[in-house]
Amino acid sequence: MSKPILKLTNVSKSFAGVQALEDISLEVEPGKVLCLLGDNGAGKSTLIKILAGFHKPTSGSMFVNGEEIVFNNPKDASAQGIATVHQFGGTFPLMSVARSFFVGEEPTKGIWPFKYFDNKHANEVAVREVRKLGITRVTDGNRLVGGLSGGERQSLAIARAVYFGAKVLILDEPTAALGVKEATHVLRLVMQARNQGIAVILVTHNVLHAMTVGDHFAVLIHGKKADDFAKGERTREQITDLMAGGEAMAELEAELNTLTGTINQIN
Amino acid sequence: MSNKSAETATPIKQSRFNFKNLTRRPESGALAGTIIVYGFFVLFGGSEFTSTGGFATWLNTGAELLIIALPVGLLMIAGEFDLSVGSVVAASSVTTALVGGTWGLPTPIAVLVALGLGTLSGYLNGLMVTRTNVPSFIVTLAMQFALAGLTLGLVRVFTGTTSLPIAGDETTTKLFGGFFFDQFEYAIFWAIGVTLVVAWVLQKSKYGNWIFALGGDTQSARAAGIPVEKTKIALFMATGFASSLVGVIQTLIYNGAQTGGGQSFVFNSVIAVVIGGVLLTGGYGSVFGIVLGTCTFAIVNQGVYYTGWNSDWAALILGILLLAAVLMNNTFRRAAMSTGEKKKK
Numbered sequence: 001m002s003k004p005i006l007k008l009t010n011v012s013k014s015f016a017g018v019q020a021l022e023d024i025s026l027e028v029e030p031g032k033v034l035c036l037l038g039d040n041g042a043g044k045s046t047l048i049k050i051l052a053g054f055h056k057p058t059s060g061s062m063f064v065n066g067e068e069i070v071f072n073n074p075k076d077a078s079a080q081g082i083a084t085v086h087q088f089g090g091t092f093p094l095m096s097v098a099r100s101f102f103v104g105e106e107p108t109k110g111i112w113p114f115k116y117f118d119n120k121h122a123n124e125v126a127v128r129e130v131r132k133l134g135i136t137r138v139t140d141g142n143r144l145v146g147g148l149s150g151g152e153r154q155s156l157a158i159a160r161a162v163y164f165g166a167k168v169l170i171l172d173e174p175t176a177a178l179g180v181k182e183a184t185h186v187l188r189l190v191m192q193a194r195n196q197g198i199a200v201i202l203v204t205h206n207v208l209h210a211m212t213v214g215d216h217f218a219v220l221i222h223g224k225k226a227d228d229f230a231k232g233e234r235t236r237e238q239i240t241d242l243m244a245g246g247e248a249m250a251e252l253e254a255e256l257n258t259l260t261g262t263i264n265q266i267n
Numbered sequence: 268m269s270n271k272s273a274e275t276a277t278p279i280k281q282s283r284f285n286f287k288n289l290t291r292r293p294e295s296g297a298l299a300g301t302i303i304v305y306g307f308f309v310l311f312g313g314s315e316f317t318s319t320g321g322f323a324t325w326l327n328t329g330a331e332l333l334i335i336a337l338p339v340g341l342l343m344i345a346g347e348f349d350l351s352v353g354s355v356v357a358a359s360s361v362t363t364a365l366v367g368g369t370w371g372l373p374t375p376i377a378v379l380v381a382l383g384l385g386t387l388s389g390y391l392n393g394l395m396v397t398r399t400n401v402p403s404f405i406v407t408l409a410m411q412f413a414l415a416g417l418t419l420g421l422v423r424v425f426t427g428t429t430s431l432p433i434a435g436d437e438t439t440t441k442l443f444g445g446f447f448f449d450q451f452e453y454a455i456f457w458a459i460g461v462t463l464v465v466a467w468v469l470q471k472s473k474y475g476n477w478i479f480a481l482g483g484d485t486q487s488a489r490a491a492g493i494p495v496e497k498t499k500i501a502l503f504m505a506t507g508f509a510s511s512l513v514g515v516i517q518t519l520i521y522n523g524a525q526t527g528g529g530q531s532f533v534f535n536s537v538i539a540v541v542i543g544g545v546l547l548t549g550g551y552g553s554v555f556g557i558v559l560g561t562c563t564f565a566i567v568n569q570g571v572y573y574t575g576w577n578s579d580w581a582a583l584i585l586g587i588l589l590l591a592a593v594l595m596n597n598t599f600r601r602a603a604m605s606t607g608e609k610k611k612k
Contacts, residue, residue, distance in 0.1 A: 052490065075492040084490055092483030094551040094600070095476075103480045104491030106473035116471040 003066065005030050005199045006051070006082070006168050011060030013046055020046045021223045024060070028168060028199040028216075033190060035210035036203045038220035039243055044203050047220070048170050051201070052084040053077030081167030085157040087176055097148075098141030101126035101160050129159040133189055151182030158189050162198065169193055170201045175209050187213050207239050219243060296595040297544045297559035300588065304566050312573030321573055323450035329565030330458035332539055333558065334513050335532050337465040338506040340540040340557040344469070345502055346482035346549030347403040351392060351410035352510040352536055356529025358418045359385045359514030361431060364524035368433030369426055375439050378515050385511020386504050388414060393500030403503075411533065419526045432523040444519030454516050461509060466554040474498070482549025538585060539564040542592040544599070551600065563588065 004027035013021040021043045028034045038044045049055045050062075053071035061068050064080045071077045077084075092100050102122050108115040123141030130138050133155045138148070145153060154174050161169055171190065175183040190213050194200055204210050210217065217234070219227040219242050227234075227242055234242075308316050315321050335352050342349050359381035367377030392410055396403045422429060435444075445453040469475040477498050480488040489495050513532070518524045543560025545552030567588060571581040 054490075074490045078490075078492055086487065086490075092480055092487065092550060094546070095479050095483055099476050099479065103476055103488065104493050106476050108473055115473070116467075117473050117476060 004028055004063075005065060007063040007066075008051075009061050009063070011047075011050065011057045011062065013050060013055060013058050019223055021050075021057075024220075024225050026218055026225075026228075028201055030167070030199050031194055031197045032215040033194050033200040033202055033213050035214035035217045036201060036220065037205065037207065037210055037217060037239065037243055039205060041222075042220040043223040044220055045172070046223075048084060048172055048201070048203060051077065051082060051168075051170055053082075078164075081165060082170065083161035083164070083166035083168070084170040084172065085154065085161060085174065087173045093144065093146030095145055096142045097130065097138060097145055097156065098122040098126040100145045101129070101141075101156065101163075105164055125163070126156075126159075129163050130156055133159050133192070134185065149182065150178050151185050154178070154182075154186050155189060158186075158193065162193060162196070166198060168199045168201065170203070172203045173205075174202070175204065175206060183209065205243065207236055207243065211236060211239070294544055294553055294556040294559060296592065296599045297542060297556045297563070299595070300542060300592055301559045301563045301566070304563050304570070304588070308566060308570035308573065312570050316570055316573040319448070320450060321569075323448075324572075325562075325565040325569040326455060327450075327452045328569050329561050330452060330455040331513050331516065332532065332535055332565060333458040333561045334454070334461050334509050334516075335506070336536045336539040336543075336557055336561050337461055337554065338502065338509045339536040340543065340545050340552055340554075341465060341469060341478055342403075342502045342506055343537075343540055343545050343547065344482045344549055344552045345478045345499065346485065347396065347499060347502065348537075349389075349392065349407045349503065349506045350404065350533050350537075351388065351407040351414060352506060353530040353533040354411045354414035354418065355385050355388050355507055355510035356514040356517070356532055357524075357526060358388070358414050359511030360518045360524040360528055361418050361422055361514075361526055363515050363518040364431035364433040365422065365425065367435055368431055368523075374433075374435035374519075377433075377435075378439060378443065381515050381518075382508060382511045385507040385509075385514065387507070389504040389507020389510075390500060392507065393503030396503070397496040397499050415526075415530075422526055429526040430523065433518060434522060435519050440519045440522075443516045444521075452516075452520065454513075454520075457512065457516065461512075462554065462558060469554055478502070479550060482546075482551070484550075535564060535568075538589055541596075542589060544592075544596045546596075546600070547593075560592075563592075 006028045008024055008026045011021060011024045012019070024047060026034070036044055036047065046055065050057050053074040053076050056070065056072070062071070063069065064082075069080065071080075092103070095103075098119065099117075099122065107118040107121050107125075109118045109121075110116050126141045127138055135148075135152050135155050137152070145156065148156065158169070158171075174186050174190075178186060187209060190200055190202060194213070202210065202213065215231050217227075217229055217231075217239070218225055219239065221242075312321065335356075339349055339352065362381040362384050363377045366372050366380050367374045388410065392403070392407050395401065395406045399406070419429065422431070441453070443453065443457075447453065469478060477488070477493045480491065480493060481495060481498060485495060510529075510532070514529060517528060539561040540552070540557055541547060541560070542563050543552070543558070544556035545560075564585065567584050568581055571578050571584070
């Protein structure tokens with residue numbers, strides 16, 4: 001077992017007295033995929049925001065490569081190689097592919113104060129990197145991102161993160177808005193990143209997608225870690241039950257049975 | 268996977284010129300607007316509109332507006348508004364006259380104080396927007412009223428009047444309020460200067476990329492490591508500075524200041540910028556478009572005087588034009604989004 005690149009111990013977060021996360025401990029290893037599962041409102045987003053430096057935990061600590069660390073802003077997190085890709089790709093629909101690719105890391109040429117954005121270089125790199133991920137439709141970096149499909153935008157964002165040396169790639173619901181074919185493509189990219197030795201944190205509520213690519217799983221319920229297991233330790237039904245709140249689901253089923261029962265009686 | 272071979276098989280396409288690409292440029296709508304409006308007034312305004320005098324009239328109006336419209340456009344691309352420009356023009360105008368006229372200090376000092384005041388008000392706008400997260404629409408609207416009140420109140424306390432004269436020194440007056448070829452304001456040179464700087468910033472420097480990203484998606488921009496607050500504050504300061512520059516120019520052209528001057532710039536700048544193809548919600552726009560939008564505005568605003576019609580009609584034309592421009596820009600933007608070949612399987 002290799003050393004975890006990113007580790008959380010007993011992390012809690014509360015917003016104005018409301019407990020969003022309670023006592024979360026997690027580990028991610030390089031070249032592994034950690035799937036973060038949970039229903040809406042389970043605290044997944046808060047957890048990623050802590051990892052990405054948007055929020056500071058109320059208590060608990062974070063370690064990168066075994067060293068304790070505090071992120072004051074998203075820049076601190078990206079300096080440690082933690083890159084987040086949001087549901088809509090974190091890209092800018094009305095910007096060109098090349099400009100979008102280099103936001104915040106613009107390549108410049110010339111001498112100050114006449115440093116200018118090197119559009120040619122940006123175009124070449126962006127198109128090359130995106131094509132590497134199988135988006136062959138992009139041949140011109142001046143195209144607007146808005147003209148790409150959801151999956152292509154995800155790929156662009158992943159290509160960007162990998163190009164800028166991400167060691168931990170956090171994907172927030174990457175497949176939620178995609179069709180089956182595009183979702184498969186994005187999952188393939190996840191595996192590609194994993195094989196390059198990148199630690200991937202995949203946030204999803206699609207159990208099937210998670211089970212396809214995940215090495216390790218953590219299930220969040222109401223801000224607490226309800227379960228934590230490695231690949232093959234649980235069945236799909238067990239995970240779905242857990243996510244839906246298990247007992248609550250059984251109760252609902254029973255309730256529905258009585259309801260339909262009554263309806264049948266009336267008829 | 269055969270990525271390597273696919274890569275070499277299709278070389279990266281360089282954009283080349285063709286008409287279809289041209290229609291997809293965001294400025295196309297603005298350009299069409301300018302040409303149509305100009306043609307319209309050549310037709311109805313007659314030879315006087317196309318004479319040097321007619322040319323100078325709308326160019327002078329356009330130049331002053333452009334100095335403000337450009338930084339307002341940058342702000343709008345970054346997803347923010349500045350509705351305080353009118354009061355900043357008035358306040359800096361009055362400051363120039365108060366310091367240089369009433370108090371009798373050297374004119375360059377009066378100009379510097381006025382420019383400083385404009386920049387400071389922009390800084391305050393930026394600070395309030397980034398600290399409180401109150402929409403800039405409200406913050407700058409509040410600033411517009413507060414600053415107008417403050418200007419009026421203080422001027423009355425200091426001088427007892429609302430209209431201040433100034434007799435500036437010759438060099439400074441010429442530099443800001445002078446004319447060349449008798450009829451053309453030096454403001455045209457200032458406008459060209461501002462255009463070059465803004466064009467560089469938006470389209471060439473990395474800060475331009477930040478501005479587009481801010482307006483496109485602030486959260487993602489922040490995640491990408493862009494200093495969101497600093498960039499926004501800088502943009503508000505630029506708008507404040509530009510507004511006070513216009514205040515100084517107007518004061519030295521007319522050798523005096525009115526506390527109520529400059530208010531028309533608030534909406535005129537927004538109209539010029541929107542006609543120029545800048546997206547009201549941010550993330551899209553160009554300097555060339557803003558220049559064209561400003562020209563269109565100035566042509567309509569001044570051209571109507573040459574038609575012999577009542578000038579009341581100018582506002583009607585501008586209203587229709589604004590609506591048409593937004594509709595047209597939406598069409599062009601959709602076209603721009605759909606560039607590229609069809610999906611090949």
